[in-house]
Amino acid sequence: MTTARRLPPPRSPDRRAVLRALAAMATVAGSPVLRAAGAGPAELRVITSALGEATSQIVAALTRRFPGAQVSEDIKMLTARGGPAVYLAVGPAALEAALNADVTGPLVSAFVSSPAYQRLTAAAAPRRTRPVTAVFAEAAPAAQMQLIRRLYRRKVVVGVLLSASTRHLQPLIERAAAAADLAVSFEVVEPGASPVRALSALTSASVLLAVPDPELYNAQVARAVLESSYRRRQGVIGFSKAMVGAGTLAAAYTSIDDVVAQLGEMLDALLAGQPVAEPQYPLYWRVAINDTVARSLDVVIDATVRGLGNFPA
């Protein structure tokens, strides 16, 4: 059973603060003092939040890949073990706890969306002294654009709602759209404004790309967003498999095994003393399709769409 512990409300960091955080991360990552400690082999210490079904599956996958990993909800117990270590925070709650704890080794965030990662790291930036990197929870915008291109088989306009906390994604999304030969239209939703009303500014778009922004997409507005887009015959591309079940047309998403496979490569490098890499989107991804919505929107789903993705070896 997944524990529904909600994050504190986002503080909407401004662009300048985000850039400061990213610059600090890049500097720290390249610093030799933050390499994995050389006094013997480093230990992988996995920080989790309260155990739930998702956490249990993630921990099971990780311990299969790293049998010697130390897993605990108690970060103090992990840090008390001493010696060189690489820390892996599983989920937003664990990341927030690790950022606020006296952790000396490199910290890797996993199963946290990029907006949540940016918000948490930006909030902890003033007192952070160790390198942090991440494998984001959602598929890369490039993967979403590939999926859209394959679904519509033509150049269509992709509408994207952004808020202040996700506005930094605009260049990345534009590059991904251009690479997939798609046009993109952005609408920035001001704080306090209704994202459903903002959809009226995206009437030219054939498809709406959802980004994991709690200000724009949450349980309260999701139904209205889906209803509104459906009335305009716009398909919605989600960022998780659950959103497809809730009524979006399709989604590029990553499974636990996809993320763990990528984490294996990253953690192997860190444990071997290599420098901390940049936060990155998942290398491996796959697609989920809502066939009912696709039929109602006259979107033909063939085998190439269903087989789309990048799968670990």
Added chain:
Amino acid sequence: MERTAERSWGSWGLRSLLLAAAALPTLLTLLAVLLLNFGSQERMRHDLEERATLVAGALAEASEYGLISGNAAALDRSVRELLAHDRAIAAIDIFDAARRPFVSLPGQPLAAGLPSVELPVRSSVPDIDFFDRATPHVSMAEDLQPTFRLGPVAGYVRVTMTTEALQRAQQRRLALELGIVAAAGLVGLLVVGLLARRMRASLLVLLDALQAMRQGRYAVSEGPAVGGELRRLQGAVLELAETLGAAAHPARDATPWQRHAEGHGGIARRLMGRLDAALVAVRLSAMQAARQADATGPAADPQAAAQTAARILALANQAQAAGEALVEPLRPRIVDALGLEAALAELLQACVRAQPSCAFSLHQEPGFACADPAQSVEIHRVVQEALALVVAHAQASQASVRLQALPPSREVRVVVTDNGIGEASSGAVARLARLREALTARGARVDVQQASAGGTTIVVTLPPETPLVINPPG
């Protein structure tokens, strides 16, 4: 009170009673319709509240998107259509979550106290992780079957109903119902009035007839044609009039019924006249026969004497036939009317009344049955004659009548027994002899046994079908 009412109803005429009987259901129906209508106000309000709940529920479901998206225009259009289609809705107000008016139609102040229902707009929201939770952001295998939960209040819908339209409709319906009941009542009263008029006319004719008969006028008219019990009453009155008329004027009619009503005196007179005429003819013929018998020589004519004898015999037969025909009305009608058993029981009761000191009893042997009317009359006559002997001469304290069927021959045996002194008097002997002679002439066998200690038993065996000569009069 009830007696007063009964007396007052009892004094009503036939027409008034029938009209009252026809008008009462109509009045009760009108009263019931009015009472039902009186109790319908609360029911109407209850119905309106239920309807308001239904409309508000449907509208709350449909308003979610409009409230969240801020699309008031679409909601306004939907609400206007709803108001146009349902005249019972006075107003619809939709508020946002902060209770600020979002859509309000018709937007005019309403009277207080109207049925009103307000419901929150709460949708079911997908219970999935939009990567906004503290738990790991991950897609699970089972995520394609999301659950739903009740979301926060997005607004409120208030539906206010008006009773005006329904009241108007109800008043129209009530007026129609009352009109139909009143019309049906009027038609019923008209029909009953016509029937009462006709019935009253028939009864008046019968009353007049009875009054006329009371005054000795028996020529009554039949009156208007009627059916059922009135027809039977009319027939009875007419028959009574005919009977009484025939009794008052016996010589005028000659029907069997009237002959029966003439009484035994008339029959005896007619019988005497017939027999007297027959005896005169027989005497003259006998004198001629005597002269012919005294003649000798050439004057002797044996053939003429034989003819005269044959004529005398024919005259005797004619006299006998005429006598039987005249006596036929004396046949006991009670047997025809009541049946043999009841007639014999009546006969025994008559004997008891005539001689209370004697116990009379009637026994029918198993298997005894008499379906032949003529034979029943004959049995009744035999018993009547035998019991007449007992009552007149026996001085008995017990007398019994026993009826027995003789299956092989289908004969009937009548046994009359008493414990009296016996029919030793000359009158009794003569009467017994006449009975024996009459019954023997009709084919019956008679056996009379007298015990030495007292008591007499008369055994009469009747043939299977006793001929009963009934000749038409004249």
